[in-house]
Amino acid sequence: MLNHKLFKLSVPLAAALSLGVCANLALAKGHDPEIVHWTPQSWSAEMNAMPKGDPAAGERLHVNAFCASCHGTAGESMTHNWPNLAGQRAEYTYKQLIDYQDGRRHEDERAMVMITIVQGLDRQDMADLAAFYAAQELPGNDEVDKNHPAHSLVSVGDPQRLITPCAACHGVAGNGGINESPAIRGNPEDYFIRTMKAYRDGSRNNDVAKGMSQFAEHLTDEEIKALANYYAY
């Protein structure tokens, strides 16, 4: 169990450090620590207990907790392969922050930075950050290109391969759905492609009940690329 008050001055330093070490180092060296994956029940309970977020507090944290260094002044994607956070569903952001903190999400080097930096956040902080990003405008618009090569996959899916339409969870224009189903519009193509491949090869496996990976497993490189282009802005 990680101490969410890790960085409070009241915590004895050596103790705080030794807590941070295990998950972080084990992950850095490529070993899986003991990770408890979500069940639909456990995640649902966690999500229902999510505190009410304060966007203003979230904005302060965004600046002070290093987030802005990589995620821009308001969650916009600063580089071509990092995600857009602006306009993201609060439940999704909240879940990712918890998953980083618990080591559930650790797919690559970038994730290591997130794992380290979120150790000091408590649930209220996470809810505040999530509320701040949710309050920003999602890039792009609701216009849909029905002639796009990926449109069929988005709106119809592929029953042969048991792929439900992306739109079922993420909306036809990528606005996101309910609960933690994220907005997927407005990301750089590189980020989208990397994410889908990580779900496909299992390096990212923090989705509840394989909610994403069960579909990603069936997608070809070409399909992933087309989807990235479809949902990019």
Place this chain on the structure above:
Amino acid sequence: MRTKRIFPLALLAAVSAGSVFTANASELSAGLTGQMAAQTCAGCHGTQGYIEDSAYVPLAGMDKEHFITAMQMFADGSRPSTLMGPLALAFSDEEIEAMADYFAAFPKERPAKGFISEE
């Protein structure tokens, strides 16, 4: 309102001393090119700002204003950092703009051969 001071305002000392060093930077960097200024970044941020799967931000193709804003905020301490604050302080405004122009001129995607000739 919760006033949790998680992060120290520790760069204040550096900022107050900054003017001296910025003056130094201008004086000693006359004619310094973007290429020259930007090579200092590459040791962490990748050759020509290209870097994949890293804790460090890729800089290739970064929007000029993004770059400048980030460096200015690192320098004045309004965006906390580990070491970017002191480094940003050691470069003049002209150099930071030259770096920004340099990286903005590269395509975001790493080219197939891995780099771009700067012949």
Place this chain on the structure above:
Amino acid sequence: MSKMNRRTFLKALGATVAAGSTAAGSAPLFAQKNPHVAVVGGGVGGATLAKYLKIYAPSIDVTIIEPKTKYQRPYGSSEVITGHETMDDITISYDNLRDRYGVKFIHDTVTVIDHAGHKLHTAGGRTVSYDRVVVAPGISFDYSQIEGLDSEADARAKGIVHGWDAGEDLLTLKAQLEAMPKNGTAIVVPPPNPYRCPPGPYERAGLLAQWLEERGDDAAKVIVLDSKNGFTTDVTMLQAWNRLYKFNLPEQAKGLYTEEQLATFKHHEGEPKVDWIMGVMGGKVTRIDAENMIVETEGAGTFKADMINYIPPLKAGRVALENDLADETGWCPVDPITFESTRHADVHVIGDACIAGAMPKSGYAANSQGKVLAVQLKALLLGGEIQTPVYQNTCYALAGNTDYGMFVADVFRVKDGKIVRVDAQRYLPFDAEPHMFSMAATYQQAWMKAFTKDVFG
């Protein structure tokens, strides 16, 4: 971009360049064939120079002459001793330099630099001509100042290895650490200034202490016997040891801190897990009795050890010493803007071997020098003006605990003919909170990969 005329420029900066050898007019603007730059040594400095020269000026032919076919990085290599990294992890291929950038390689050892003839001779009997040669030979080890060890080979035969240039030494040290009896004593002897990787010996001491603690040795001890009274990152490192390894700050080191800062140090009872015997306390090591594992100091008495890591005083790499590039200090004086030797024309020395003013002997420094020299060589060989340089150095280090990192970050410029440091703050602030040290550790791990890619990738 406004550029000064090279002569005025150099004059303005008070630089010293061997007269005439690099005057603007000497650039062979209409050369019949591609100019050729030979690079002696395929370490960080040589590799960076070669790669960047091919980026900046692809028409210049670049050949690295290096005996090893694969590089082993010394930076971060202390983690091999404690098992966080393997030899494979620190071994780097030259394939990208060769295939992606078109750098040529000759795997051989340069013996003689024929300055007048612009030729190199190798142990393998080759002769290599050059228009300009970049010597980046790294370091060599000086055993003349220690009693009991006659030479590097003698020390190694007696089981005392430095492990300061990667290689098999690291595995020897690893085996020695693992063979240490429970609650034993390890001694680390850092070299005097100047030396490669200033925070390195202290990081290593911390890593050993951490490893022993994790093995369950409650009373094991790592003693640092030093001829110096301070080191790069000392402020942060000693603070970390106080927090992590029951380290008590010596009275003589208190000047590093303000009263307010000192008040945050804890006083630990009992034996520390890391101890630092400073130069002023008599910590300079004078004799090592390898057979009986006894280390004698100038004024702090005699220590019995179970493991001794003696890192001797350093000098420039052999090829620089043997070819009149080093002065009486054992290091190579160079122009601060072009890194051209002040002793011989058309020879540039970069990396640990050169005297670069305020710049440390570090991988990042060598990398920064290599890039600046690539810009300057393009001008010198293809025509154009020498550029105003700026240099940088960043060194990350661990306190021992691999979740507790620190760094030094500096920017350097040329002023009055010297390379000077121009940044205000170099370390994490004293009152930085734990997550900052944790982030520094994460960046330390990331840096190993990112930096390696910039040099060799």
